[in-house]
Amino acid sequence: MTMLQFNGVHTYYGPIHVLKGVNYRVEEGEIVCLLGANGAGKTTTMKTILGLVRPTEGTVVFKGQEIGKMTPSQVVKAGIAPVPEGRRVFSRMSVSENLELGAYVRSDHKAIADDMSRVFDLFPRLKERRKQLAGLMSGGEQQMLAIGRAMMARPTLLIMDEPSMGLSPIFVERVFDTVQSINKQGVTIFMVEQNANMALTIANRGYVLQNGEVVLENDAASLLQSELVRKTYLGEAIEVS
Amino acid sequence: MATIVRAPQYRLPAWFQNNRRLTIGWGTTLIIALLFPLMLNPTGHIQDITGDVVEGEIYAMLALGLNVVVGFAGLLDLGYAAFFAIGAYSFGMLSSSHFLPSSSFSSPFISWGPNGIHANFWFFLLACAMLAALFGLILGAPTLRLRGDYLAIVTLGFGEIVHKVVVNLGPGSTINAFGWPDITGGTNSLDGIFQPSFGPVQFSTDQVPWYYLGLGVLAVIIVIAYSLQNSRLGRAWVAMREDELAAACMGINLRNTKLLAFSMGAFFSGFAGVVQGSRLTLVDPSQFTFQISISILVMVVLGGIGSVPGVVLGAGIIALLQFYLLHQLNDWMHLAGTTANIGLLQHIDLTQAQYLIFGIMLVIMMIFRREGLIPSSQRRRELRPADESVLAEENQSLYTVRSGEA
Ligand SMILES: Nc1ncnc2c1ncn2[C@@H]1O[C@H](COP(=O)(O)OP(=O)(O)O)[C@@H](O)[C@H]1O
Ligand SMILES: [Mg+2]
Numbered sequence: 001m002t003m004l005q006f007n008g009v010h011t012y013y014g015p016i017h018v019l020k021g022v023n024y025r026v027e028e029g030e031i032v033c034l035l036g037a038n039g040a041g042k043t044t045t046m047k048t049i050l051g052l053v054r055p056t057e058g059t060v061v062f063k064g065q066e067i068g069k070m071t072p073s074q075v076v077k078a079g080i081a082p083v084p085e086g087r088r089v090f091s092r093m094s095v096s097e098n099l100e101l102g103a104y105v106r107s108d109h110k111a112i113a114d115d116m117s118r119v120f121d122l123f124p125r126l127k128e129r130r131k132q133l134a135g136l137m138s139g140g141e142q143q144m145l146a147i148g149r150a151m152m153a154r155p156t157l158l159i160m161d162e163p164s165m166g167l168s169p170i171f172v173e174r175v176f177d178t179v180q181s182i183n184k185q186g187v188t189i190f191m192v193e194q195n196a197n198m199a200l201t202i203a204n205r206g207y208v209l210q211n212g213e214v215v216l217e218n219d220a221a222s223l224l225q226s227e228l229v230r231k232t233y234l235g236e237a238i239e240v241s
Numbered sequence: 242m243a244t245i246v247r248a249p250q251y252r253l254p255a256w257f258q259n260n261r262r263l264t265i266g267w268g269t270t271l272i273i274a275l276l277f278p279l280m281l282n283p284t285g286h287i288q289d290i291t292g293d294v295v296e297g298e299i300y301a302m303l304a305l306g307l308n309v310v311v312g313f314a315g316l317l318d319l320g321y322a323a324f325f326a327i328g329a330y331s332f333g334m335l336s337s338s339h340f341l342p343s344s345s346f347s348s349p350f351i352s353w354g355p356n357g358i359h360a361n362f363w364f365f366l367l368a369c370a371m372l373a374a375l376f377g378l379i380l381g382a383p384t385l386r387l388r389g390d391y392l393a394i395v396t397l398g399f400g401e402i403v404h405k406v407v408v409n410l411g412p413g414s415t416i417n418a419f420g421w422p423d424i425t426g427g428t429n430s431l432d433g434i435f436q437p438s439f440g441p442v443q444f445s446t447d448q449v450p451w452y453y454l455g456l457g458v459l460a461v462i463i464v465i466a467y468s469l470q471n472s473r474l475g476r477a478w479v480a481m482r483e484d485e486l487a488a489a490c491m492g493i494n495l496r497n498t499k500l501l502a503f504s505m506g507a508f509f510s511g512f513a514g515v516v517q518g519s520r521l522t523l524v525d526p527s528q529f530t531f532q533i534s535i536s537i538l539v540m541v542v543l544g545g546i547g548s549v550p551g552v553v554l555g556a557g558i559i560a561l562l563q564f565y566l567l568h569q570l571n572d573w574m575h576l577a578g579t580t581a582n583i584g585l586l587q588h589i590d591l592t593q594a595q596y597l598i599f600g601i602m603l604v605i606m607m608i609f610r611r612e613g614l615i616p617s618s619q620r621r622r623e624l625r626p627a628d629e630s631v632l633a634e635e636n637q638s639l640y641t642v643r644s645g646e647a
C-alpha cells in the first residue's frame with residue numbers, strides 16, 4: 001500500500017517559490033530518504049506534510065486520503081508524527097512530560113502508559129533521566145527524546161527532519177540504529193538527511209532534491225553509487241565551481 | 242515500571258493527600274476568610290473595611306482571569322480591563338433603570354417595564370460572563386498569528402477601543418454627530434443598577450453579603466483555574482507557551498488553544514464586572530482604564546505568573562496597598578512632617594504616586610524574585626532551570642513564600 005504520495009506539489013512562502021512540482025512516493029514499511037543541499041526545500045517538504053505549509057498546486061495523499069488541506073492537529077491524529085528539525089524538545093519540561101505531550105492526540109491512558117515503557121525500553125537513557133529537564137540534556141539525548149516523543153503518538157508514518165544534525169558520531173550511529181529498529185516494528189519512515197552515506201545504508205529508496213525539484217530518485221544502493229550523490233554528498237572529488 | 246503517566250485524579254481524597262500543603266494552605270485561607278467579618282465587627286469600622294476587602298476580592302477574580310491568558314497560555318494582554326467593562330456594562334444595561342421601556346414583559350430571567358429592566362442576577366452573572374468570554378474570542382481571532390510585542394499592542398488597542406466606545410455611546414460623547422441615543426451613560430456613568438437578593442438576604446449598601454458573594458464567586462473561579470491548569474488544555478497551553486511549532490507537531494490545535502485562553506480569561510472578568518456593577522449600582526468608564534489593566538498585570542507578576550495562589554496574594558497585596566497602606570503611610574508622613582515642620586512631608590500624597598510605587602515594586606521583583614512571591618512550579622523551572630532542588634519538589638504549595646531559594 002502507498003503510505004504517502006506527493007503529486008506535483010508546489011509551495012510558496014509569499015512570493016518565494018520553494019517546491020516546484022515535486023512527486024514523492026513512500027510505500028508502507030519503507031525507509032525513504034530525502035537528500036538535498038541547504039535550502040533545497042527539504043524542511044518545506046516536511047512542513048507541507050504536516051500542514052504547516054499548504055500546497056498551492058498538487059496533492060498530498062496519506063493512505064488514500066488527501067491531507068494537503070488539513071491542519072497539523074488533524075494530520076497528527078491521522079497517524080503522522082514528526083521529529084522536527086533541530087529536535088525542539090520542550091526544554092523546560094521533564095523527559096516524561098515531553099513524552100506525555102507526544103501522546104497528546106490520544107486518550108487511551110492504559111496504552112499510553114504501555115507505549116511509554118516501550119519508549120523507555122528503546123532508550124534506557126531516557127528512563128534514567130525521566131525527571132530531568134529536557135533542556136539540560138545533551139544533544140544526542142534530546143534527539144532520542146524527540147524520537148521517543150514522536151513514537152508516543154503511535155504513528156504509522158514517522159517523518160524526520162535531519163535527525164543526525166549536530167550530533168557526535170557515536171550518537172549519529174545510535175540514531176540510525178534506532179530508526180532501523182523503529183522501522184522493524186512496522187513504522188514507515190520518511191527521513192530528511194544530509195548524512196547521505198548513513199541514511200542510504202539503512203534506507204530502501206531515496207530522492208535527491210535540488211532547488212525545489214526532484215533531480216534523482218532511485219533505490220538506496222543505486223543512489224549510493226550514483227555520481228551526483230557521490231560528488232555532492234559523499235565529498236568525493238571536491239570541486240569548486 | 243514507575244507510575245509515569247499522570248492519571249487524572251478524580252478521587253478527591255487522593256487529590257488532597259497528594260497536595261497536602263496546597264490543601265492546608267487553601268483550607269486555612271478559607272476558614273479565615275469565612276470568619277473575617279465576625280473578627281472585625283467589634284471595631285465598628287467593619288463597613289468601610291469590608292467594602293475595600295470586597296474590592297480586593299474583585300481584584301483577585303480579575304487577576305485569576307488574566308493569569309489564564311498571561312500565566313497559563315503565555316499571551317501578553319494589556320487590555321484586560323475591557324472584559325471587566327463588558328461584564329459590568331452588559332449587566333448594567335440589562336438590570337437597571339437606565340433604559341425605561343414603554344412596553345412591559347415578564348419572565349423568570351428578565352422582566353421590563355416603565356421602571357426599568359430587571360434581570361435575574363444569578364442567571365445573568367453567568368450570562369454576562371459568557372458574553373465577556375465571547376468578546377474574548379472576538380479579540381482572540383484576529384490576534385492568532387501575532388506573538389509577543391505585536392500581540393501586546395493589539396490587546397492594548399482593544400482595551401482602549403472598548404473604553405472609548407463606552408464613553409462615546411453616552412451623553413458625554415464629543416463625536417456623536419449622528420445623534421445616537423444614550424446607551425452606556427458615557428462619562429455620566431450608568432447608574433441605578435439593581436441589586437440582587439438571595440433568600441432573605443437583600444444585597445445593598447451593607448458590604449457583608451457582598452463579601453460572602455465575592456468569596457463564593459472567587460472559590461468557584463479558583464476551582465476552575467486549578468482544573469484548567471491540570472487539564473489537557475492546561476498542558477496544551479504550557480506546550481504552546483514554550484514552543485508553538487513543537488506544540489503543533491504534537492497535534493495541539495493552536496487556534497483553539499489560544500482562543501480558549503482568551504475566552505476563559507475573559508469569562509472570569511465577566512463575573513467580576515457583574516458583581517462590581519451591581520454592588521456599586523453604577524458603572525463608569527473610569528473603572529476600566531488602561532491603568533486598571535496594568536494594575537491587574539502587576540498583581541499577576543507580583544504574585545507569580547501562572548500561580549493560582551500567587552495571583553490571589555498579588556491581588557491582596559495591591560488592594561492592601563491601595564486601600565490601606567498608602568493612606569496610612571500618607572498619614573504618618575503628614576504627622577512626621579507636621580512634627581518636624583518639614584513642608585514637603587506635609588503635602589506629599591502617596592496615593593497619587595501609586596503607579597510609581599507599583600513600578601518600583603516591579604523593578605525590585607525583577608531583580609530579586611522574578612518568578613513572583615509564590616511561583617508556579619513551571620515558572621520556577623523556566624527562570625531557574627539549573628536549580629535541581631526545584632525538580633525534587635513535586636507539588637507547588639501555598640505558603641512557600643520564602644522557603645527554598647531565599
Ligand atoms: N518561513 C520562510 N519564509 C520564507 N522563506 C523561507 C521560509 N522557510 C524557508 N524558506 C526558504 O525556502 C527555501 C527552502 O527552505 P527549507 O525547506 O528550509 O530548506 P532545507 O530544509 O532543504 O534546508 C530556502 O530558500 C529558504 O530560504
Ligand atoms: Mg531544513
